[in-house]
Amino acid sequence: MRAWQVRELGEPAEVMRLAEDVARPEPGPGQLLVRVRAAAVNFPDALMVRGQYQVRPPLPFTPGVELCGEVADGPRRGERLIGNPVLPHGAFAEYALLDAATAFPAPPALDDAEAAALHIGYQTAWFALHRRAGLRAGETLLVHAAAGGVGSAAVQLGRAAGARVIAVVGGADKARTAAALGADLVVDRRARDFVAAVKEATDGRGADVVFDPVGGDAYTGSTKCIAFEGRIVVVGFAAGQVPTPALNHALVKNYTILGLHWGLYNTHDPLAVRAAHHELTGLAEQGAVRPLVSERVSLAAAADAVRRVAGGLSTGRIAVLAD
Structure with a gap:
């Protein structure tokens, strides 16, 4: 072959x-x-x-x-x-x-x-948003790299869960892609500071959940616009920079930093992976995700x-x- x-x-x-x-x-x-x-x-x-x-x-x-x-x-x-x-x-x-x-x-x-x-992207987004962050309808979800593979999955799943989705992308073409996916607000980080945009869009409250497959400046900025009792889910480091969280900052702002390595669920909780596939199949049949x-x-x-x-x-x- x-x-x-x-x-x-x-x-x-x-x-x-x-x-x-x-x-x-x-x-x-x-x-x-x-x-x-x-x-x-x-x-x-x-x-x-x-x-x-x-x-x-x-x-x-x-x-x-x-x-x-x-x-x-x-x-x-x-x-x-x-x-x-x-x-x-x-x-x-x-x-x-x-x-x-x-x-x-x-x-x-x-x-x-x-x-x-x-499989990988949607399972990752599903576990990040639902299993780890407990995303609820009406909350604000901030998605980095929202026009990418896993980011686009998070945008669709956030919308399907009833969240308000703020998508951060790099470039005008990717901004159009994120808008077509159904994001409520798209921020081109090359043209506008996403921290200021999130604060403005939420009347200063910040995002309840952050989906971060990027790391680096995306993570650092997210800590500046996370809501009280917000949750930052660390999914990857596409920027090539692994952040060093200031835990005193998480303490004084009362937010949670969550890690997600989806592949571990195949070993530790395979039934949860199968259940997530069932949910994703249903959402695909409904046209809620594609x-x-x-x-x-x-x-x-x-x-x-x-x-x-x-x-x-x-x-x-x-x-x-x-x-």
Whole structure:
């Protein structure tokens, strides 16, 4: 089969190579061989290729951590599933493996590219907003990187929960994207100070919940516009800067800092992950959420897609389609 291979760590455009004669992975106990129909590109793909992700598969490996695929053989042949492939056999290939226990039915309301993009980003946003922050209807939700993959999911899920959503983006194109997603207020951080905008929009009260996959200045600014008893959910550090929280500031302003590593729930509470998938499938059927797939590219373009996602040069999600 054709599959992208990483034989040394480095920048995606430099070390990812498309091989034409890779052996199909052999499923072990409890695993399913799937024909990849679509793979969604994620920021962690670039981190893994660089050797900077918490999961470090042995070399050589095929990157790609999220897919929609069709079971290739066995009693479940033909089922359309979504999930995280079993590394080192990642999603940027014609075939991959899924653990049967953690693979979910692809929502019928979504096509292959949309279904592939529903899993990590929407699960992350769901757990961040509901499990960790306890977002309530009527509250104000501040979403950073709101036109990106996980940020766009948070905007849609915030709206579905009845929250008022303030979206922060970088650039006019991304501002239009966030507005189309349903954000109540969009702030282009390149043109306006988001801290002042949040305070103005909330009559000085601040945001009740902050969804932060960026870190750096986004986190620091969020501490300046968080409401009394507000909750900041730290989801990632796309800016490349890990903040050092001033805990005395959290004390005197009475806000909570919450961490979210969604992947841990697959080990510690897999039933919660399955329940979240059920909720997300229902929201997709209702039309309340639909992954924003901005581009659909061929398998040959996967390395460039990873490069652009890593550089913040995309909106929504890029899906790699099997040729």
